[in-house]
Amino acid sequence: MAIPILYKFFVFAFGAAVGSFLNVCIYRLPNSRSLIRPRSMCPQCGAPIPFYDNIPLVSYMVLRARCRNCSAVIPLRYPVVEAASGLFAVAIVMRYGLRWEALVLYAFVAALLVVTFIDIDHQIIPNIITYPGVVVGLAASFFSEFITVKDAVLGIAVGAGILLVVALGYYLVTKNEGMGGGDVKLLAMIGAFLGWKAVIFTIFLGSAVGTLAGLAVALKSRKGRKTAVAFGPFLSLGALLYIFYGPELISWYVHLLGR
Numbered sequence: 001m002a003i004p005i006l007y008k009f010f011v012f013a014f015g016a017a018v019g020s021f022l023n024v025c026i027y028r029l030p031n032s033r034s035l036i037r038p039r040s041m042c043p044q045c046g047a048p049i050p051f052y053d054n055i056p057l058v059s060y061m062v063l064r065a066r067c068r069n070c071s072a073v074i075p076l077r078y079p080v081v082e083a084a085s086g087l088f089a090v091a092i093v094m095r096y097g098l099r100w101e102a103l104v105l106y107a108f109v110a111a112l113l114v115v116t117f118i119d120i121d122h123q124i125i126p127n128i129i130t131y132p133g134v135v136v137g138l139a140a141s142f143f144s145e146f147i148t149v150k151d152a153v154l155g156i157a158v159g160a161g162i163l164l165v166v167a168l169g170y171y172l173v174t175k176n177e178g179m180g181g182g183d184v185k186l187l188a189m190i191g192a193f194l195g196w197k198a199v200i201f202t203i204f205l206g207s208a209v210g211t212l213a214g215l216a217v218a219l220k221s222r223k224g225r226k227t228a229v230a231f232g233p234f235l236s237l238g239a240l241l242y243i244f245y246g247p248e249l250i251s252w253y254v255h256l257l258g259r
């Protein structure tokens with residue numbers, strides 16, 4: 001749908017501001033630290049960051065990626081998350097329009113961003129995101145025109161069920177924990193927000209891309225298959241692709257099979 005450029009700009013700014021908060025979540029959640037206190041500070045010198053140095057994307061450029069006080073380099077991660085959060089906000093509004101269901105979807109995408117970077121850093125997916133995520137996704141389905149309650153419940157069951165079986169099988173065969181319990185809960189959350197079809201789609205896509213990446217890492221490190229590859233980012237990628245291209249990709253695939 002056509003949305004005026006000014007709207008898009010505001011939506012982007014909103015998304016980037018949320019992204020700024022997501023950075024805090026990514027940085028503090030794994031260490032069980034408070035999200036509101038203390039206020040933002042430079043991890044290098046401890047100097048508090050004033051609001052005018054905390055403007056999403058803008059401050060990073062103005063400060064040329066360095067702390068004003070000690071000149072420590074600000075990781076590229078911060079503006080990347082802010083930009084991604086802003087762009088996803090615009091993309092969701094463009095695809096689904098300005099409606100509350102789109103806001104729910106955006107909250108879900110924001111959660112995926114946090115999960116992705118925490119999983120890359122620490123190989124964990126915090127329950128504090130996935131448990132409330134399942135509840136919020138399910139609750140939203142009662143009022144949503146995008147998804148039925150039945151679909152959300154099936155999504156949770158299929159998501160948790162399939163991955164539990166796969167994880168168990170993988171463990172029995174390799175005696176390695178290839179997939180953690182965090183992945184199971186993440187897939188349940190994906191099911192709650194997007195329904196059971198999205199779960200199947202996400203598993204297909206996530207395992208295909210994840211396996212390739214895992215092979216690449218294993219080849220590069222020459223450590224063999226034991227190298228742990230965080231699976232969360234690939235599941236998140238699958239869910240994101242479903243949000244924007246899911247129905248198209250599914251019908252393309254069905255056509256391919258039917259030929």
Ligand SMILES: [Zn+2]
Nearest residue numbers: 042045067070
């Ligand atoms: Zn500093």
